[in-house]
Structure formats: structure tokens, C-alpha cells
Amino acid sequence: MAWMAWTTPTAIFFAVIALLLITFTILAIRFPETPRRGVLGIETTRGDRLFITLLGSAFINLAWLGLVGLAQPWALLVCLVWAAIVFRWV
Template sequence: MEWMAWTWPTAVFFMIIATTLVVFTILAIKFPETPRTGVLRIETTRGDRLFITLLGSAFINLAWLGLLSSPQWGALIVSFCYAVAVFRWV
């Protein structure tokens, strides 16, 4: 797999995403969820909120890379705050 240029940060990123999906699957089986309506006025489940969080975090990181010259750790902190807000209010 040398052609893919895997680095440890890349591998860790994909391991975290895979682990999150497994955990959310287990949670959905053990604790069935009911959709709720948040500030977006659409019904969302845990999985929907996870998707919104991942998509928004990708855009935050891309904007951070394109607009700022600060270290990427700042985007991680902003993305974490965004995730907390999505799971709390959406």
C-alpha cells in the first residue's frame, strides 16, 4: 500500500471514523432512538447528527487550510465545538 502514502495521522483518522461508526451501530442496537426536532426544524437521529457533524467538520478543516496559516489543531478545536453544538441542538 505504498502507493497510497499512508501516514500515521491518516491511519489514525480512519481508525477513529471506523470506531465511531461501530460505536454508533452498537448504540443504535442497544438503545433504539426516536427522531427529534432541533433548531433546523427537521427530524434527526444520532446517525443524522453524526453525518452533519462529519460533513461540517470537513468544511471547517478545508476552510481553515485555505484561509488561515495557523496550525490545523485550531480547526480540530473548532470542529469539536461544532460537534458538541450539533449533538446538543440539532
């Protein structure tokens, strides 16, 4: 895979996404859940909330790069707060 610029942060990013997907698959098999209705008014499962979290985090990071201009690790803190909000109330 020499054609792709695999840096350490890129490899960590994809490894974390893969581990999240594996973890959530195992959780879904071992502990099935019924969908719940949150503040969005739609029924969501753990997987749905993970998808909403990842999508929102992508937009947070893009906005952070374009608007804030501070060090990117601070955006990670904002994303973690976003994840906590989504998993609690969505």
C-alpha cells in the same frame, strides 16, 4: 496498500471514523432512539447528527486551511465545538 501514502495521521483519521461508525451502530442496536426535531427543523437521529458533524468538520478544516493559515490542530478544537453544538441542538 503501498500505492497509498499511509501516514500516521491518515491511519488515525480512518481508525477514528471506523470506531465512530462501530460505536454508533452498537448504540443504535442497544439504545434505539426516536428522531428529534432540532433547530434545522428536520427530524434527526444520532447517525444523522454524526453525518452532519463530519461533513461540517470537513468544511471547517478546508476553510481553516484556505483562510486562517494557523496550525491545523486549532481547527480540531473548532470541530469539537461544532460537534457539541450539533449533538446538543440539531
